[in-house]
Amino acid sequence: MADRAFGVIGLGRMGGGVARRLLEAGFDVVVHDRDEAAVAAAVAAGATAAADPADVAARLRPPRVVWIMVPAGEPVDQVVDALGPALEAGDVVIDGGNSFYRDSLRRHDLLRARGIHFLDCGSSGGIEGAERGLCLMIGGDPEPFALAEPLFRAIARPGGYARVGPAGAGHYAKMVHNAIEYAFLEALGEGFELLRSAPYEYDLASLADLWQNGSVIRGWLLELAAAAFRRDPDLAGITGVVGGGDTGNWAIQEAWSRGVPLPGIALAYAMRLRSRQADTFAGKVVSALRWEFGRHATVPTSRG
Numbered sequence: 001m002a003d004r005a006f007g008v009i010g011l012g013r014m015g016g017g018v019a020r021r022l023l024e025a026g027f028d029v030v031v032h033d034r035d036e037a038a039v040a041a042a043v044a045a046g047a048t049a050a051a052d053p054a055d056v057a058a059r060l061r062p063p064r065v066v067w068i069m070v071p072a073g074e075p076v077d078q079v080v081d082a083l084g085p086a087l088e089a090g091d092v093v094i095d096g097g098n099s100f101y102r103d104s105l106r107r108h109d110l111l112r113a114r115g116i117h118f119l120d121c122g123s124s125g126g127i128e129g130a131e132r133g134l135c136l137m138i139g140g141d142p143e144p145f146a147l148a149e150p151l152f153r154a155i156a157r158p159g160g161y162a163r164v165g166p167a168g169a170g171h172y173a174k175m176v177h178n179a180i181e182y183a184f185l186e187a188l189g190e191g192f193e194l195l196r197s198a199p200y201e202y203d204l205a206s207l208a209d210l211w212q213n214g215s216v217i218r219g220w221l222l223e224l225a226a227a228a229f230r231r232d233p234d235l236a237g238i239t240g241v242v243g244g245g246d247t248g249n250w251a252i253q254e255a256w257s258r259g260v261p262l263p264g265i266a267l268a269y270a271m272r273l274r275s276r277q278a279d280t281f282a283g284k285v286v287s288a289l290r291w292e293f294g295r296h297a298t299v300p301t302s303r304g
């Protein structure tokens with residue numbers, strides 16, 4: 001039995017990686033997920049299965065530290081509602097998902113009323129990060145942060161975790177991180193689209209590789225772009241309809257409510273929404289009006 005045990009609730013692609021890294025670091029890990037196959041995989045790696053969130057608590061010694069990694073919103077509340085009554089003062093709950101910071105503040109205050117600590121932890125790095133080390137931005141009180149620090153150290157890259165402020169500050173930082181991510185992704189998408197329509201036959205994978213060697217825009221996203229182009233140079237196997245969007249949406253609402261313009265990020269988010277529309281009523285109206293005032297064609301011609 002290891003000196004220290006942690007609970008992990010939610011064993012999806014991210015949570016499963018977190019549980020494995022904790023096991024590899026030599027900790028005991030008590031896990032729960034509704035997906036029995038995910039639990040079986042964690043148990044095969046050395047974890048102990050719990051029947052439900054309360055059972056996770058029952059299998060840990062106080063002060064307990066439980067990491068939650070489930071989709072943002074209702075699923076986090078469900079886990080907190082099921083786990084909370086089984087915890088006691090001094091225990092620590094960490095939400096490692098992409099939750100809205102105001103929800104995290106609410107959960108923090110709810111648990112604090114019973115002396116239970118809540119840390120909001122923005123976790124970046126994707127699946128590779130979960131396997132090889134995440135970047136963690138943590139909000140909450142110093143005392144539970146210190147108590148949970150061995151967990152953070154075990155699942156983060158070296159230098160890849162920090163307490164960035166009080167309750168809510170971790171998920172706020174992650175919201176902003178993701179907003180920047182939206183604009184980075186959109187800029188890369190637009191740049192590669194322009195290259196593809198250029199009067200030159202660029203090999204996009206090779207150009208992305210070249211840019212990795214000392215260019216200003218080198219980075220992980222370019223590395224991923226090169227890998228994607230190498231697998232499928234025209235990206236013919238996927239559509240340009242882009243999913244996600246919650247964190248970007250929150251960032252825009254937050255920015256505008258504070259008078260921060262955020263135009264690049266807002267446009268990147270708008271482009272995601274636009275990508276989901278096959279045609280638009282707005283476009284029809286513009287076309288109709290051009291026809292009405294100038295008898296301009298309603299079907300684009302070679303001259304526009």
Ligand SMILES: O=C(O)[C@H](O)[C@@H](O)[C@H](O)[C@H](O)COP(=O)(O)O
Binds near residue numbers: 245
């Ligand atoms: O830092 C990260 O590892 C990513 O941001 C990660 O958290 C995830 O890819 C986003 O949540 C996707 O966000 P969207 O679904 O909004 O694109």
